[in-house]
Amino acid sequence: MRHVYLIARQEFVKYVTRRGFLLSILMFPLWIMIVIFVPQWTGGGQSGPAPHTFTVVDRTGGTYRDAVVAALARWNKDRPPAERVWRYTPAPNFLVTASEAHFANAVRAAFGEADENDWMGRRRIDTVLLVPADFGHDSHVTAQIWSRDDRQNGGFRAFLSGALTGALQLQAIHRYAPQLNDPSILDVSVDLEARNPEHAAPADTVIASSVPIALAVILFVVSVMNSSVLLQGVVEEKSTRMIEVLLSCATPREITAGKLIGVIAVALTTLLIWALVLFVLMALASHGTVTLVFASLKAIASIDTLPFLLIFFLCGLLIYGSLFLAIGSMAASLADAQSLLGPAMLILMLPNVMIAGVMHDPNGPFATALTWIPLYTPFFMMLRIASHPPLWQLWGAVALALTTTALMIVWTGRVFAKHVLTTERPPALGALLRGLLKRT
């Protein structure tokens, strides 16, 4: 174990002190920042937030709808055109007439129709405000806000709440002003319940479902980035004969284990630094980020599948790391490594091409079938895990991922021991497979 630790430590130090590592550490968060903020900056600060179109279904007869529209007009009047991002559009008839039981379907249909973007490429309806028929009576002051995106702009919600509260207070004044004995009746504040036509999920759930998908994509990025460095490192060690010195100190299995653990440490450090740098950059750019990040962390911690996610993430890293390490040990030169890397990259890229298909129906036959391809099990299960796949599939995938990881490590150890000191061309596939299956 001491050899494994020393080699892992050396691998870690070797990679994290490279200029390329430091650059990549900073570049990824900067790239994210650019993706987020450049569209705003390119508008010279004129464009502001994206336009947000909403409609109001007022079951009380239209008083509150008119109040919201009037409040919007007042709001916009005091602002420059670039900040007039909230736009009202009348509700389609089928939405107005939809019963409470079918309202979610009606909203879904409204959003679906509105997917035909307008001439500027914008969706026509982003949010539906439902004012129930009993709103304002018997202390019922809860309206519903249905949105495509649960993470609505907090300012917009506050605006709607304020508009409804003002309208409610006005109603109360009209109703009770002549005999106003209880002034506290005016002390009301409207609540808005967040709803989603698909699953009426709260914001935390959205974060929880996004984390596995984000981790799957990050797994790919981190695996490719660090594993290719691992491959280059082995080729360099072969060319300088450093590998011989290592082999005179430790067994091939200890060396491969040390190298893989070193890469995992680098990958986890990369993730941690990315998160911190991104957090700092975003906090500097937007004051709401800190709150959002803490909410996200809380949501992540509450994910009941978090241990599974970690297992799949680490298995994925080890599987892809082993693959690259085996390639590096077979290659006599960087040119050889490049020729082997091409097919390996195609194998690794394949799951990315299929993300859309899997996400369309995460528990469908296509996604399920892909999950049982051993090399891809961690990746696809991470994509699917938020969709609550059947428990037997989850545990089966864990078993398959762990088995694949163990086999990859053992096979990589064999390939490493057999080929790392050769200066010949990489073996043919048939010879390689025979070598893997033969116990030495």
Next chain:
Amino acid sequence: MTAPIVELSHVTKRFGDFTAVSDLSFSLAKGSILGFLGPNGAGKTTTLRMMLGIFPPDEGTIRMLGRDVAQVRDRIGYLPEERGLYRRMRADAAIAYIATLKGMNRAAALARARVLLADFGLGDFAQVRIEGLSKGMAQKVQVLAAIAHDPEFVILDEPFSGLDPVNQSELEAFIRRLAGEGKTILFSTHTMQHAERLCDRLIVLAKGRKVFEGTLDEARGLLPRRARIGADADLNFLAAVPGVEQATPPSPGQPWWTLDLKEGDDGRALLAACFERSVPLTHFDVAPPGLHEVFVSLVGPHSEAA
């Protein structure tokens, strides 16, 4: 008698159909310096790798320090033929890293590395990365990395490769010092002068087989002695002198005749024949053959091994 430090018994190693080492046996006593000679492809590196436990032999047994090599890795030092160091590592860290892999505590290894570097005149370069050192300096660092953990047995594969004459002399002195401290040393080389100056014993390999094992004198004894005679006169008559195998006239750059003597002949008859004919001599010596000639005769194109 103490047990041998190294003991190879009928060792054979094959790679597919190719036999790299065939039925090799030898042993090495504590404190000795063994020269491991052979042309390219003779099986030297494969043998060294088997001794280090990197390859298992297909046949035969290898005992290092009285045990299986896996049990004594930490007591063996190894210098590979080329620079086996991480280019971006500092000199002291590079030495300390190998020493820690060989079982030393990191702090002690780093302290030892700095002492060794200072001893070798590289104290000012302890914090310099390997890629910033000259080839000679890097080779010294490599040697220090091989012995920093104070091994009992040191394997040096072409240790003089790339060193200038001054550094070669320093390294020779260092190897003698190690042997003086009781360490057993095996080094492979193509440079016969180093082997002549350093080795107690020699092993010559050719095509995976041992073609010679013995002392330097025993090696020289494989070929007859040779006389060199300088004179302005034609010395062709010496070819007929009893005990002379062959007479070769001077060649450009060599102002003397070379006379190969038959086994056991001491060359005195040559001197007598010259006096008899009153030939004035400018040079006369009789010397055993050099190791280079022995090596060529053992593994060259006209040898039995060819």
